[in-house]
Amino acid sequence: xxxxxxxxxxxxxxxxxxxxxxxxxxxxxxxxxxxxxxxxxxxxxxxxxxxxxxxxxxxxxxxxxxxxxxxxxxxxxxxxxxxxxxxxxxxxxxxxxxxxxxxxxxxxxxxxxxxxxxxxxxxxxxxxxxxxxxxxxxxxxxxxxxxxxxxxxxxxxxxxxxxxxxxxxxxxxxxxxxxxxxxxxxxxxxxxxxxxxxxxxxxxxxxxxxxxxxxxxxxxxxxxxxxxxxxxxxxxxxxxxxxxxxxxxxxxxxxxxxxxxxxxxxxxxxxxxxxxxxxxxxxxxxxxxxxxxxxxxxxxxxxxxxxxxxxxxxxxxxxxxxxxxxxxxxxxxxxxxxxxxxxxxxxxxxxxxxxxxxxxxxxxxxxxxxxxxxxxxxxxxxxxxxxxxxxxxxxxx
Amino acid sequence: xxxxxxxxxxxxxxxxxxxxxxxxxxxxxxxxxxxxxxxxxxxxxxxxxxxxxxxxxxxxxxxxxxxxxxxxxxxxxxxxxxxxxxxxxxxxxxxxxxxxxxxxxxxxxxxxxxxxxxxxxxxxxxxxxxxxxxxxxxxxxxxxxxxxxxxxxxxxxxxxxxxxxxxxxxxxxxxxxxxxxxxxxxxxxxxxx
Numbered sequence: 001x002x003x004x005x006x007x008x009x010x011x012x013x014x015x016x017x018x019x020x021x022x023x024x025x026x027x028x029x030x031x032x033x034x035x036x037x038x039x040x041x042x043x044x045x046x047x048x049x050x051x052x053x054x055x056x057x058x059x060x061x062x063x064x065x066x067x068x069x070x071x072x073x074x075x076x077x078x079x080x081x082x083x084x085x086x087x088x089x090x091x092x093x094x095x096x097x098x099x100x101x102x103x104x105x106x107x108x109x110x111x112x113x114x115x116x117x118x119x120x121x122x123x124x125x126x127x128x129x130x131x132x133x134x135x136x137x138x139x140x141x142x143x144x145x146x147x148x149x150x151x152x153x154x155x156x157x158x159x160x161x162x163x164x165x166x167x168x169x170x171x172x173x174x175x176x177x178x179x180x181x182x183x184x185x186x187x188x189x190x191x192x193x194x195x196x197x198x199x200x201x202x203x204x205x206x207x208x209x210x211x212x213x214x215x216x217x218x219x220x221x222x223x224x225x226x227x228x229x230x231x232x233x234x235x236x237x238x239x240x241x242x243x244x245x246x247x248x249x250x251x252x253x254x255x256x257x258x259x260x261x262x263x264x265x266x267x268x269x270x271x272x273x274x275x276x277x278x279x280x281x282x283x284x285x286x287x288x289x290x291x292x293x294x295x296x297x298x299x300x301x302x303x304x305x306x307x308x309x310x311x312x313x314x315x316x317x318x319x320x321x322x323x324x325x326x327x328x329x330x331x332x333x334x335x336x337x338x339x340x341x342x343x344x345x346x347x348x349x350x351x352x353x354x355x356x357x358x359x360x361x362x363x364x365x366x367x368x369x370x371x372x373x374x375x376x377x378x379x380x381x382x383x384x385x386x387x388x389x390x391x392x393x394x395x396x397x
Numbered sequence: 398x399x400x401x402x403x404x405x406x407x408x409x410x411x412x413x414x415x416x417x418x419x420x421x422x423x424x425x426x427x428x429x430x431x432x433x434x435x436x437x438x439x440x441x442x443x444x445x446x447x448x449x450x451x452x453x454x455x456x457x458x459x460x461x462x463x464x465x466x467x468x469x470x471x472x473x474x475x476x477x478x479x480x481x482x483x484x485x486x487x488x489x490x491x492x493x494x495x496x497x498x499x500x501x502x503x504x505x506x507x508x509x510x511x512x513x514x515x516x517x518x519x520x521x522x523x524x525x526x527x528x529x530x531x532x533x534x535x536x537x538x539x540x541x542x543x544x545x546x547x548x549x550x551x552x553x554x555x556x557x558x559x560x561x562x563x564x565x566x567x568x569x570x571x572x573x574x575x576x577x578x579x580x581x582x583x584x585x586x587x588x589x590x
Binding site for chain 2: 006117168176274
């Protein structure tokens with residue numbers, strides 16, 4: 001029997017970490033993820049975990065300590081947000097290229113500047129090509145569940161890549177909601193013990209980690225990283241199947257919400273997907289064939305699967321909670337449209353950059369997107385595919 | 398959503414409006430409901446206006462925006478009536494609960510023709526009498542539960558007794574005072590005519 005609880009998203013992430021009981025947690029506090037290492041350090045202090053907690057002096061050091069720990073053969077975790085992730089940037093690439101399955105809780109927040117502590121996805125989008133598996137969570141439950149699945153995916157022999165579990169800063173990280181927790185012993189059994197293949201503390205196999213890697217091999221090593229990312233897709237699905245057996249909660253690469261018979265649909269990630277479900281339900285009552293594709297696994301990007309899932313639609317809108325400032329469109333929009341193009345599927349598509357710097361995304365905003373999509377279906381043309389949602393115009397209050 | 402209740406709290410930093418919204422979420426959770434409790438984070442400082450929200454439902458809640466058309470509004474500090482549009486979006490079928498000693502005429506004027514129910518409670522008097530100090534959030538919690546009928550008085554008192562025991566494990570002397578504040582508030586919240 002699962003345990004009925006009410007927790008914030010940060011409490012949910014910290015609870016998952018407690019149940020995983022990793023060997024090392026190294027973290028530096030930054031809003032809105034601060035509570036995760038804060039709660040975790042009390043677990044350490046109270047002796048409910050036997051983790052080595054490293055209170056480092058910066059995020060660069062936090063990631064470095066995780067790299068050192070994983071290279072030694074330990075299981076390491078961290079948490080951060082926005083500029084904390086920016087400061088880790090150098091080490092983010094080193095973690096993935098050394099094939100160290102570190103697990104990070106990324107509580108999404110706008111990267112400065114100007115200074116903003118609220119939610120958008122600019123932090124995550126900044127590391128989308130860094131070789132980390134990236135999983136997004138609609139609510140506290142998913143932040144918890146995704147964290148429980150993380151090590152099984154990252155540490156798989158065919159993968160061996162670091163993984164970040166994302167959730168929306170404040171919107172879910174600081175909101176108390178219902179959650180179903182898994183019992184400690186079941187989590188322990190599900191996550192299992194980490195048995196690294198090659199590690200520094202193995203005296204039977206002396207190795208070097210991270211030496212110079214020039215023209216002769218770096219290319220091949222990068223290709224292996226790319227291959228591991230491709231492998232991750234099936235592993236994520238396999239782990240999700242086992243997780244479903246344990247909890248009854250079903251996860252895929254993405255969730256299709258009333259998408260089967262939909263004519264118009266929104267593609268988005270994290271908490272906005274919940275608000276979109278609310279709107280889809282309302283529109284369905286009015287007879288509008290609205291649907292949602294909520295992307296869960298952003299890296300590896302499910303190219304064929306997304307193209308197929310959207311192929312029957314008459315128009316789609318992709319919502320990006322980060323602007324790429326490239327005069328072309330947001331990162332998710334580009335990935336989705338490129339996936340469809342290479343699979344020879346043409347569905348009219350528009351992009352909305354929204355929710356920047358914590359601008360609240362209301363049900364009315366989402367509804368207006370479906371209204372726009374219906375208009376596109378009716379007129380058969382898109383004047384401007386790169387749009388804003390919720391941006392104040394001159395004269396607005 | 399058929400039976401989802403949405404609540405907006407207005408208070409000033411330091412008065413416990415955020416805590417009250419979390420306590421309400423807790424209490425409703427304990428009676429089997431689906432809940433959300435979240436503050437609107439800004440540049441928080443003592444005395445600055447703050448907003449917090451609740452959603453309470455029989456069914457899972459998916460919406461993740463702030464609340465724009467609340468069923469109920471709770472005003473923890475009546476000096477906010479001058480500066481904050483507390484009835485913004487408030488449903489006429491719902492109500493507003495204000496911690497105040499001001500007259501009915503004055504309040505009606507401040508609320509600019511809001512035609513839903515207006516309730517008042519003197520949380521300062523209750524808090525000072527029951528706790529010897531001014532913590533308006535406990536009486537306001539009882540008042541919103543009484544008005545919104547999220548649960549019965551008995552359910553609230555039973556549940557809060559457990560919560561207070563846990564919350565004040567290190568200072569049990571304040572448990573009785575808080576319980577008294579709840580009981581007084583349940584009796585004293587009044588609809589103005």
